[in-house]
Amino acid sequence: MQSMMDGMMGGGMMWGIGFFWLLGLVVLVLAAGALIKYLFFNQ
16 A cells, blocks of 8 residues: 555656656747747847
8 A cells, every 4th residue: 555655656746747847848949939039030
């Protein structure tokens, strides 16, 4: 029973870390796109 609880907690933490990593990646991609648009299409 205890190992099952530990497994669920570890899985939850892994999902949380993955979610925040994905969110950070999306923010970086959007920021890079905005920067490129600003630099090259700002005539």
